[in-house]
Amino acid sequence: MTLTIHEAATTTGWSPRMLRYVEQLGLVEPARSPGGYRLYGPGQLQRLRTLRTLLETHGVELGDVGFALRLRREPELAAALDTWFDTTPTAPEGVPDTDWLSFEQDKHQHLLNR
Amino acid sequence: MTLTIHEAATTTGWSPRMLRYVEQLGLVEPARSPGGYRLYGPGQLQRLRTLRTLLETHGVELGDVGFALRLRREPELAAALDTWFDTTPTAPEGVPDTDWLSFEQDKHQHLLNR
DNA sequence: TCAACCTTCTCATGGTTGTGTGAATGTGTA
DNA sequence: TACACATTCACACAACCATGAGAAGGTTGA
Structure with a gap:
């Protein structure tokens, strides 16, 4: 049950570009196929959706969440x-x-x- | 024992401009004279100095500290x-x-x- | 009173963020 | 073997951040 980046994008409302950016921030890191394709599992899809609402409802930026991640690392x-x-x-x-x-x-x- | 903004700036290593910016972020808010002049007490001077080392030693930006403030408010x-x-x-x-x-x-x- | 400082506001500017688009190339599957 | 989709990398760009500098005017204290 894994989706490719384009599929994950359309079902979560992000663009593929942004999914790669979110990954780069360390917020949602999908598994990889042997050939290097990103594979998004149901958990990550859920995370991506809740991330979206988190940003909207609290007026937070991705960079802020990235900083929060830094705080716990x-x-x-x-x-x-x-x-x-x-x-x-x-x-x-x-x-x-x-x-x-x-x-x-x-x-x-x-x-x-x- | 209060310093004016220029004095506070020279003893803490910030520029007056930045002290106003730091205040605007809600990080260090000096008292005001009846005429509106900012008055920095010893506590605030200490805070400004430690803020400075905090940024340097951890590679943090002022905006990040501002976000941390948001987190506790x-x-x-x-x-x-x-x-x-x-x-x-x-x-x-x-x-x-x-x-x-x-x-x-x-x-x-x-x-x-x- | 007057010099030296302060206030707010505005303009300027180099750097970073968030995001798109395209090139060059590799992967997966019918 | 094709064809659609993936990968990374790089260019682009508007918006914002961190700062400085200046204008116009008010405050302080000897």
């Missing part, structure tokens, strides 16, 4: 972003001036309860 | 991405054909243990 990146966001929630005033740097650095050790 | 977006990624971890073959759709839909109910 590089946990240290996700962790770095976490600490950055959790540090001084955009309103630093009112914190005693002296504690500041140590406070920052503590956060980098163990993520705090927010 | 719109939990339903993050959830949608979670379910999409957790569904059929890019290798659907080998799963009995019939269980497929129900399997998919289950996942959308309660996130599974990966």
